[in-house]
Amino acid sequence: MLQEKTIAIIKATVPVLEVHGEAITRRFYERLFEAHPELLNVFNINNQRQGRQQAALANAVYAAAVHIEKLDTIIPVVKQIGAKHRSLGVLPAHYPIVGEHLLGAMRDVLQENATDEIISAWAEAYGIIAQAFIDVEKELYEAAAEQPGGWEGLRSFRITRRIKESDVIDSFYLEPLDQKSIAAFQPGQYLTLQLKAPGVDYAQMRHYSLSDSPNKSYYRISVKREDERDTTPGGLISRYIHSLSVGDTVEVAAPAGEFIIPENTQPxxxxxxxxxxxxxxxxxxxxxxxxxxxxxxxxxxxxxxxxxxxxxxxxxxxxxxxxxxxxxxxxxxxxxxxxxxxxxxxxxxxxxxxxxxxxxxxxxxxxxxxxxxxxxxxxxxxxxxxxxxxxxxxxxxxxxxxxxxxxxx
The missing domain is CATH 3.40.50.80 (Nucleotide-binding domain of ferredoxin-NADP reductase (FNR) module)
Incomplete structure (x- = not known):
């Protein structure tokens, strides 16, 4: 539980985050990747270039500040993000690194306004929020590995079929290279693929919805090729996937996701x-x-x-x-x-x-x-x-x- 004084300090920073939130998160990512370039494989480089990742983190920090006295209200969001973290391989050891550079970015941007008292309050709050993610993700990692056909980390799959669904969307049928059973999933969940496109120094992770029913010997994903349009850059990884052929292999994390339709009789x-x-x-x-x-x-x-x-x-x-x-x-x-x-x-x-x-x-x-x-x-x-x-x-x-x-x- 956070102390009342800490809560009051965090709430007082809300107006500051409204003004400087995206500048703080931009600086955060600069610091993070300068110190830990190996983490570039976790983040979508197109989202980084377009500023979407920075804006999303700013929204998350702002939401945490607004709801700081009742953090239980953001647990559903923690579970949704935690599912993506599990599929991306985010580990407990990553959270202190993120905390260090987030607090450092606050100091860099806010300068003299980032008093020791404010940084200390945010450090305490970050510790509690990070632990909520770690606890949720621990359960998700265990569930993914221990289910029938499940696995930990990444597993090699071969493309066994490729079907053209439209001018821009192809379906890829994936079967495990080890020919063992594969995990079931719930409709609405996705696979995460790790892909190394030519000309890029690090692998990229991408989520793709499963587009067929579960309990088969294969997974099917259906990928849109994102071409360049006007000033919008094309999708580096989607175009790379569309260059793959039957027989090529990809690295895959176990199914994940919270976009699941409840089984009831509601229309x-x-x-x-x-x-x-x-x-x-x-x-x-x-x-x-x-x-x-x-x-x-x-x-x-x-x-x-x-x-x-x-x-x-x-x-x-x-x-x-x-x-x-x-x-x-x-x-x-x-x-x-x-x-x-x-x-x-x-x-x-x-x-x-x-x-x-x-x-x-x-x-x-x-x-x-x-x-x-x-x-x-x-x-x-x-x-x-x-x-x-x-x-x-x-x-x-x-x-x-x-x-x-x-x-x-």
């Missing part, structure tokens, strides 16, 4: 944008295998039919799931799309699209896709009276505040 609405449909493909395949009778509305948004992955497979699933209502929305349909009528609405997912599909406002809602899409869907759902606690979304980059940004827009 369910799934909203996906682009490659965000992959975790829902896993859920739908599993539901079809189990002959589920749950009421499900699934609305998928894509630019057009050329980039709409799993169009045929999802139609087959809709035929097997008699209680599923599926709708497809194309932002800018091609002439072929217009001719073949392979979509249900043009433009964006709107309240009218949701109502026509028969969604239940009192049910559960899961959203996956690009951040602007998730923000727009969250805003739409809350306007329609859906309770915030019934809305779940999935991040693969650094998590920013979808709720705050949606409300602000």
């Amino acid at each position: 369910l609405t799934l909203l996906s944008g682009g490659v965000g449909m992959t975790p829902f493909m896993s859920y739908m395949n599993t539901a079809a295998d189990q002959a589920s009778e749950r009421h499900i509305v699934w609305i998928h948004a894509a630019l057009n039919g050329d980039v709409h992955a799993f169009a045929e497979e999802s139609e087959q699933l809709a035929e097997r799931l008699t209680h599923l209502t599926k709708r497809v929305v194309y932002e800018r349909p091609t002439d072929r799309d217009e001719r073949d009528k392979q979509f249900d609405a043009k433009g964006y997912i709107t309240a009218d699209v949701l109502r026509e599909a028969g969604f239940h406002p009192e049910g559960l809602f899961f959203i996956c896709g690009p951040e602007p899409f998730m923000r727009a869907m969250y805003h739409l759902l809350t306007k329609l009276g859906v309770k915030q606690e019934n809305i779940t979304f999935e991040f693969f980059g650094p998590a920013s505040s979808i709720e705050a940004q949606a409300i602000a827009n």
